[in-house]
Every structure is written in structure tokens, then in C-alpha cells.
Amino acid sequence: MSMTNLAQPDVTIFLDHAGVIRRAALSPAIHGEALDAWVGRPWTETVEELGSEGLQSLVDDARDSGVSAFRQVNQIFPSGLRLPIEYTAVRLGGDAGLVAIGRSLQAVTELQTRLVEAQQTMERDYWKLREVETRYRLLFGSSSDAVILLRVNGLAIQDVNPAASRVLGGSTGAHRPLVGKDFSGELVDGERDVFHAMLQRLDDQGSAPGILLHLGAERAAWMVRASRLASEAGSLYLLQLTATRELSTPRQSADGGVADVLIERLPDGFVVTDRGGLIRWVNPAFLDLVQMPTSGGVLQQSLGRWLDRPGADMGVLLTTIARLGVVRPFLTSLRGDLGAETEVEISAAGDLDSDPTSIGILFRDVGRRLPRRDNDERLGGRLTALTGRIGKGPLRALVDEAVSVLEQHYIEEALDLTRGNRTATADLLGLSRQSLYVKLKRYGMDQDTITDPGHRP
Known part of the structure; x- marks a missing residue:
């Protein structure tokens, strides 16, 4: 029902x-x-x-x-x-x-059932992760990407692959002398605080945008992204290094690449897809959200692969873009390939007013926003206050007051869920917008700051 x-x-x-x-x-x-x-x-x-x-x-x-x-x-x-x-x-x-x-x-x-199903999916993903970990050593040494593993406690180098050894100035065949060294000592003085701040954000939020560091004897510029990795040796930081010359290759725009550079450095995820939802381009922040080390793993993949409700959310996104050309912010979740789930706010626009060929989508991490939790306490207080009215009025009046208290409570809860959007609140409650306005006025809530993008005067 x-x-x-x-x-x-x-x-x-x-x-x-x-x-x-x-x-x-x-x-x-x-x-x-x-x-x-x-x-x-x-x-x-x-x-x-x-x-x-x-x-x-x-x-x-x-x-x-x-x-x-x-x-x-x-x-x-x-x-x-x-x-x-x-x-x-x-x-x-x-x-x-x-x-x-x-x-x-x-x-x-029904939501709890979905939660159980999600937990089972996470359990399966965990065993997949263990399988990936057993194959890690074979891939680690042969990877052309520079990869560094750091211990979480102390930031000592746990391991480096040959490509990373060359970045830090070691020899290709003898990168082991780097193991055990403090990675902070490899950084320029002015960049240590930036690096530590990135790791702190990674610990607090589960992801962090990439930063630019100058490494090696020549202090060449490298884009560095970090993620957490569980292993038998304990929790590790995995650093992936990309040369800035590689990052600048695909930037082609009328303003000399400035717009693309700014989008690439955004702390919010940004994706360009075709009209069917296949990914054409991503910035590093989106790769962090979906826990992918490189863009090669996401290009030409359906965006729905990482959405919490692939069919529903992708359907809303593509249908709205095709009809209106833009999508106003709505909430969903992104599921990373390593099991992390991030609550995000999506906004999007197409290259045409209707039926666009390319779609730009912005993902903003809103997982740390705290919802209001005081409605239930207020409801209990209101119902308790009704006991003081016993004997002061007829039964029907008392029942009507109790119903009004519950009605106001559910309206407040619905407004919280829709973040004050009256149109969405009316849909959630099964009311017409006019009926909702009448009830808001009855309970003195019509002067609240409530958004209503769907209303046209």
C-alpha cells in the first residue's frame, strides 16, 4: 500500500x-x-x-x-x-x-526490506573486495600508474610500485629502500598542511578531492588522490599520482581551457553523459565519490551503475532533461565500487532546451547535513498536554484536537523530508496544493520560509 x-x-x-x-x-x-x-x-x-x-x-x-x-x-x-x-x-x-x-x-x-537487501549486497561486495585484494600484488607491480601505500598511523610508506618509485627518485629495480620512510618528508614545506588536510577530510567524509603536489628531485607537479584501503597489515592510504601534463591533454575550449580546468578542480563531482546516460567525461571529485582510481573504469559506463536506485533516479534524470533541458536539485545516493555510500544532491543541464545530445551533471555531497530530529519530542509533548483538557470539553472536541495534533505533526515531518518544498509535500501527503495551503494557514505555518519551485503565481 x-x-x-x-x-x-x-x-x-x-x-x-x-x-x-x-x-x-x-x-x-x-x-x-x-x-x-x-x-x-x-x-x-x-x-x-x-x-x-x-x-x-x-x-x-x-x-x-x-x-x-x-x-x-x-x-x-x-x-x-x-x-x-x-x-x-x-x-x-x-x-x-x-x-x-x-x-x-x-x-x-518496504524501506527496511530494501535495507536488508542492501546489506546483503554489501556482504557480497565485501567478498568481492577480498578477491580483489588477493590479486592486488599481481596488478600492483605491473601498473603503469604511480601508486603509493601509506600506513594510516605515522604516514610511513608501506609499499610503492615501480612507477611511483621513479616519481620519488628511487631506482626501478630497487624501490624497497623507500619503504618505511615518512612520506611527509618527501613533500615541499608549504604543501604538507594541504596534504594532511586532504587525509583528514578523507577520514571524516570518506572521500576528498585531489590536490596538486610537487614530488621528486625535480619537484614535478603531480595530481594526487587518496582513498582508504583495508588490508591484513591494517588500514592504509592508497595514493594515486597523475602527471599534470596528462591531465591537461583533453582540455579543449574556446577560453583556452580555463573552464575545463576549473570544473576539474571542483570539490563537487561533475559528469558529462550522452542522452542515454553513458559517461563521456568525469572530474576527479566524481571518481572519489564512486571510489574509482582512474577515469578509464567509468567512461562509456552507464551512470545508473553508481546510483542508489538506478532505474528510478536515471529515469527521472533523463526524462526531465529530455523534456525541460534542466533538472533542479534532488537527493539520491551514490554507491562506490568499494562499498561506500554517499548522499548527494544532483543538478543537471543539457546542451539543448529539449532532447539534448550531451548532459552535464553536478553531484554535491550532502551526507554531513544533519536532519531535524525534534518533531517526535514535540508530538509527545503536544499529546501529553491534551490530558489537561479532559473534562473541559465534549469527547468529540478532544478527539478532533488529537487528530489535529497528529495532522500538524505529519505535515511538519513531510516538510522536513522535502526540505520545505510545498509542491513535493502535497504530493507526499496525497493532498492538492490548495488543500495543503489551507492546512498550513490553519496551523500558522503559512509564513514559514518554504520553497515552492513548482508554483507559478
């Missing part, structure tokens, strides 16, 4: 103090169920046996303290339908009994 309307509870059950159902109602999201068979039965008999004890505790808490905590159970409907429902209960006062309000967690369950 899809999330058609999060602005109202999916299940509302009125109980006596013993937990026996007096009456129940469903939202339109759950249709085709007649709940008359529940009336007169203990609520605990309408859920799976494993959840009945927790449900009884929920009833006891609501009866004794006025409001209960949230509990999740598998609700069994008269037709035999089973849905995961999260309930909370509120005491209504006097002999009015209790009201239990629940929302369907089926969408959450």
Missing part, C-alpha cells in the same frame, strides 16, 4: 478502560474493510500474538498516565489483511475510555 495520506490517522479505535473495542474507523487509505466484527472484542485479540502483550501495556499506560508511548504491532483486519501499524493511545477522561490512533508503517517496512 502506498502512502496516500499521512495527514490523518489510518486507524482510529475507541476503547473502554479494559481495552475492549467500542467502535473503530479507517482512513480512505485502507478501504474495503468492515470493522463491525471488532466491536465488543478485546483489542489484543485483533493483532498478532507477538504484539498482544505490548498492546496491553499501551492500554495500561494510557489508562494510568493519560497518554501512552508509541508501539508497533501487526494489525489483523476482518478480511485477513495484515498491516504493520504504529499506535499511541490517549485517555479521554471519566467513563469515556481511551482513543487509540495508528498510522500504517507499510512504507517503512
Whole structure:
């Protein structure tokens, strides 16, 4: 079942103090169920046996303290339908009994299933990584790319291949004397802090843009990118060195290459694809995001290979570009070849207003942005405050207030998920945009700073 309307509870059950159902109602999201068979039965008999004890505790808490905590159970409907429902209960006062309000967690369950599948995929990737590690020695020595392995603690050189040995000034056949030396001692004084800052960002965020270092006796300029590598010897830094003359070869533009150089040095990933999503060009920052050492491993590959939802996200991207020529920022994740997952914000543009032949895509790492986590605490406080209204108004008014509190809570949650986008919020809640505006005004939220790129006055 899809999330058609999060602005109202999916299940509302009125109980006596013993937990026996007096009456129940469903939202339109759950249709085709007649709940008359529940009336007169203990609520605990309408859920799976494993959840009945927790449900009884929920009833006891609501009866004794006025409001209960949230509990999740598998609700069994008269037709035999089973849905995961999260309930909370509120005491209504006097002999009015209790009201239990629940929302369907089926969408959450589907996400958890996807998480389990992703974990299994990561487990398979781990064993693939071990297989790659066993073949490392054969490839390491024959690689034409300069590669250096550093110990994380102390930055001592663990190993270098012949190409890197030539860069640092050693002989091709005797690169072992470099092993054990402090790599920082190979750097120019003014570049040590830059190098350490790159490693610190790599440790904190899992990736870092490449930097320019001057190495060897001649202090030639090299573009250096770093990644983390697990091995039997412990955690290592893997440095890949690319001569700047190689980087400058493909730069051809009307302004003498300045634009390409700037894009290549961007800390955000940048990719150029054809209309079908095949990669034509990437900058080093994107290679870091997808944990690829060189561009040769990504060119002519589908961008969807590294997207968290290849079919869905690539479909949205290519369809929107073909129709409008641009894509406004939206969130997704990139999955690196070594298992790292990075939350990114994508924006893109084509070379034509519609049906472009080339597409430029920018990936910004937003994984360190912290979402708001205080809505659940506020909801608990609002529901607790309702207990003070018991006896001061009719039952219907108390129920309406409880429903309004939950409705406002779910609207706030949806606004958080869409980062304040009203159009996307209305779609997520299953409301028209006008209905959402009415509810925002009702709860005094219409003056908040909320974006609405889809609205046209």
C-alpha cells in the first residue's frame, strides 16, 4: 500500500478502560474493510500474538498516565489483511475510555526490506573486495600508474610500485629502500598542511578531492588522490599520482581551457553523459565519490551503475532533461565500487532546451547535513498536554484536537523530508496544493520560509 495520506490517522479505535473495542474507523487509505466484527472484542485479540502483550501495556499506560508511548504491532483486519501499524493511545477522561490512533508503517517496512537487501549486497561486495585484494600484488607491480601505500598511523610508506618509485627518485629495480620512510618528508614545506588536510577530510567524509603536489628531485607537479584501503597489515592510504601534463591533454575550449580546468578542480563531482546516460567525461571529485582510481573504469559506463536506485533516479534524470533541458536539485545516493555510500544532491543541464545530445551533471555531497530530529519530542509533548483538557470539553472536541495534533505533526515531518518544498509535500501527503495551503494557514505555518519551485503565481 502506498502512502496516500499521512495527514490523518489510518486507524482510529475507541476503547473502554479494559481495552475492549467500542467502535473503530479507517482512513480512505485502507478501504474495503468492515470493522463491525471488532466491536465488543478485546483489542489484543485483533493483532498478532507477538504484539498482544505490548498492546496491553499501551492500554495500561494510557489508562494510568493519560497518554501512552508509541508501539508497533501487526494489525489483523476482518478480511485477513495484515498491516504493520504504529499506535499511541490517549485517555479521554471519566467513563469515556481511551482513543487509540495508528498510522500504517507499510512504507517503512518496504524501506527496511530494501535495507536488508542492501546489506546483503554489501556482504557480497565485501567478498568481492577480498578477491580483489588477493590479486592486488599481481596488478600492483605491473601498473603503469604511480601508486603509493601509506600506513594510516605515522604516514610511513608501506609499499610503492615501480612507477611511483621513479616519481620519488628511487631506482626501478630497487624501490624497497623507500619503504618505511615518512612520506611527509618527501613533500615541499608549504604543501604538507594541504596534504594532511586532504587525509583528514578523507577520514571524516570518506572521500576528498585531489590536490596538486610537487614530488621528486625535480619537484614535478603531480595530481594526487587518496582513498582508504583495508588490508591484513591494517588500514592504509592508497595514493594515486597523475602527471599534470596528462591531465591537461583533453582540455579543449574556446577560453583556452580555463573552464575545463576549473570544473576539474571542483570539490563537487561533475559528469558529462550522452542522452542515454553513458559517461563521456568525469572530474576527479566524481571518481572519489564512486571510489574509482582512474577515469578509464567509468567512461562509456552507464551512470545508473553508481546510483542508489538506478532505474528510478536515471529515469527521472533523463526524462526531465529530455523534456525541460534542466533538472533542479534532488537527493539520491551514490554507491562506490568499494562499498561506500554517499548522499548527494544532483543538478543537471543539457546542451539543448529539449532532447539534448550531451548532459552535464553536478553531484554535491550532502551526507554531513544533519536532519531535524525534534518533531517526535514535540508530538509527545503536544499529546501529553491534551490530558489537561479532559473534562473541559465534549469527547468529540478532544478527539478532533488529537487528530489535529497528529495532522500538524505529519505535515511538519513531510516538510522536513522535502526540505520545505510545498509542491513535493502535497504530493507526499496525497493532498492538492490548495488543500495543503489551507492546512498550513490553519496551523500558522503559512509564513514559514518554504520553497515552492513548482508554483507559478
